[in-house]
Amino acid sequence: MRRIVFSGFRGTGKTEVGQLVARQMNLPFIDTDALIEERSGRSIPDIFHEEGEERFRAWEREVIATLPADNVVVSTGGGAVIDPVNMEHLRRNSVCVLLTADIETIKQRLLHKPRPPLTHLPLAEEIAEVVYQRRQAYHASADFSLDTTATSPEVAAQHVLQLLNNGVSTPEQRTHALAFFRTGRIPAPALSTLENILTSPSRDPQTRILGIAGYPCAHSLSPRLYNALFRRYQLNYHYTWFEDPELDEILHSAQEIDAKGLSVTIPFKTAIIDQIDEIEEHAAEQIGAVNTVVFSRGSTIGYNTDWLGIRKPLVSKKGKKAVLLGAGGVAAAAVYALTDLDMEVTIINRTPEKAHALAERFGCASATWDAFDQIKPDVVVNATPLGMQPDTQSPLKKEQLNKEMTVFDLVYTPPVTPLVEAARQVGCQTITGTEVFVQQAREQFYIFFGIDVPETVIRELVA
Ligand code: NAP
Numbered sequence: 001m002r003r004i005v006f007s008g009f010r011g012t013g014k015t016e017v018g019q020l021v022a023r024q025m026n027l028p029f030i031d032t033d034a035l036i037e038e039r040s041g042r043s044i045p046d047i048f049h050e051e052g053e054e055r056f057r058a059w060e061r062e063v064i065a066t067l068p069a070d071n072v073v074v075s076t077g078g079g080a081v082i083d084p085v086n087m088e089h090l091r092r093n094s095v096c097v098l099l100t101a102d103i104e105t106i107k108q109r110l111l112h113k114p115r116p117p118l119t120h121l122p123l124a125e126e127i128a129e130v131v132y133q134r135r136q137a138y139h140a141s142a143d144f145s146l147d148t149t150a151t152s153p154e155v156a157a158q159h160v161l162q163l164l165n166n167g168v169s170t171p172e173q174r175t176h177a178l179a180f181f182r183t184g185r186i187p188a189p190a191l192s193t194l195e196n197i198l199t200s201p202s203r204d205p206q207t208r209i210l211g212i213a214g215y216p217c218a219h220s221l222s223p224r225l226y227n228a229l230f231r232r233y234q235l236n237y238h239y240t241w242f243e244d245p246e247l248d249e250i251l252h253s254a255q256e257i258d259a260k261g262l263s264v265t266i267p268f269k270t271a272i273i274d275q276i277d278e279i280e281e282h283a284a285e286q287i288g289a290v291n292t293v294v295f296s297r298g299s300t301i302g303y304n305t306d307w308l309g310i311r312k313p314l315v316s317k318k319g320k321k322a323v324l325l326g327a328g329g330v331a332a333a334a335v336y337a338l339t340d341l342d343m344e345v346t347i348i349n350r351t352p353e354k355a356h357a358l359a360e361r362f363g364c365a366s367a368t369w370d371a372f373d374q375i376k377p378d379v380v381v382n383a384t385p386l387g388m389q390p391d392t393q394s395p396l397k398k399e400q401l402n403k404e405m406t407v408f409d410l411v412y413t414p415p416v417t418p419l420v421e422a423a424r425q426v427g428c429q430t431i432t433g434t435e436v437f438v439q440q441a442r443e444q445f446y447i448f449f450g451i452d453v454p455e456t457v458i459r460e461l462v463a
Helices: 014-025 032-040 044-065 084-091 103-110 123-133 135-140 153-166 171-183 188-199 222-232 247-256 271-275 306-317 329-340 352-362 369-375 418-426 433-449 455-462
Strands: 003-007 029-031 073-075 094-100 144-147 208-214 237-243 261-264 292-296 299-303 321-325 344-348 365-367 379-382 406-409 429-431
Touching: 003 014, 003 084, 014 029, 014 073, 014 153, 029 032, 032 044, 032 073, 044 084, 084 094, 084 433, 094 135, 094 153, 103 123, 123 135, 135 433, 144 153, 171 188, 171 247, 188 237, 208 222, 208 247, 222 237, 222 433, 222 455, 237 247, 247 271, 261 433, 271 299, 292 433, 306 329, 306 379, 306 406, 306 433, 321 329, 321 369, 329 344, 329 352, 329 379, 344 352, 344 369, 352 365, 365 369, 406 418, 418 429, 433 455
Parallel strands: 003 073, 003 094, 029 073, 094 144, 208 237, 208 261, 321 344, 321 379, 344 365, 379 406, 406 429
Antiparallel strands: 261 292, 292 299
16 A cells, blocks of 8 residues: 655644554554664754754654655654655655645644744744645645644545545546647547546546646657656646636636646646745746646646746856847747846847847847847857748758857757757757757656656657
């Protein structure tokens, strides 16, 4: 049987609820904090006091890495989920339940317990601050979540058992969602997997769904990549296509089956912002596009990982002169990445007004297409679809390139575009669109599951 792992801030009831669930299921119970105390021969406040939080985290990592692989209920320390290595161990062959509670309730529960302080703030402020800092890690640690504010441990344990036995969605919701999937262009074997997950009498209620929202999105590499990663990390998830011209239909179906989240692609990256409750302040808000959505505890949270995928391969080009071709959705993420690397950016676009508007938003320059040769950039980024299959054009002629340039084509079908081909012939350093896909997917997987997948693994899986 899969492990049952409880995560959440201190005082949310992980130990009491975990013990009750273990008793009901006739399984052993392990509290990782208690195991650290047993193995170290000291109390947790003493470890914090004498050797600091870092040493405590090292003990915690060691204990989590050696937990039994199955047939056990585990309660983790409140900060365990911040560490991607812990997440990789905890999530393997497990069903993870996040417990939450409001700040005042946590405060009352903690008042008389000997816990090492995490900050120098008064207790209520400390709880609010640390829960906020860890919010992404907590979302990533949850297959199911439960608010224990107004419930006794006994009632909370009953709720958890119901979640484990039945999941969240009703049979009507799952049947309705299946009808939605049947209208998309999902390959027959994938549709039959969905039928098993959603409506088969022998369905596993703990299997969760993720998918790509787009129209069209049948070409996406994400289902192949994600389903391979689920097998690799033993995650009880299935990744599929939410392909529909109506964003509302997609979101409704995803929420009906309690999907963990969505990768978002053309044409919904901007439109989805209006449907989101909380948007990651720094990138998605400024870029104005969301490519990752997490559904958590009734809320929809939006992120952008495209810009990180563009930034990473260019970190060695800090402060250089760049030309960005295109002013659409992904171009905004590209300008954000380039300006974050202190590059001097000029935007060139078929419709100059759009280049001008984007340049104004980010405080950089715009120019017309025929000005390219005078700019003499160090870095050229193509954010137009020119060269994307079945198109065979390059946005620039070979004569416009020189071997000192770095040419980065965001188009990834085909893997070697006409622009990249021309740049290689000239002797330029080239970066392909696959690289963006690899980097952004890595960041996105981390947002969904808190696991840091090595780049080499993603490259192998999308090759
Ligand atoms: P978009 O919002 O539709 O923007 C397209 C941009 O390209 C616009 O600025 C448009 O100019 C310009 N454009 C379109 N057709 C053109 C043509 N024939 N000649 C010159 N300019 C043209 O699309 P997007 O979401 O930004 O995506 C752009 C490309 O990036 C796509 O090919 C996509 O495959 C690629 N992409 C790659 C990744 C990755 O992971 N590697 C991620 C996202 C996107 P106007 O303003 O004049 O219309």
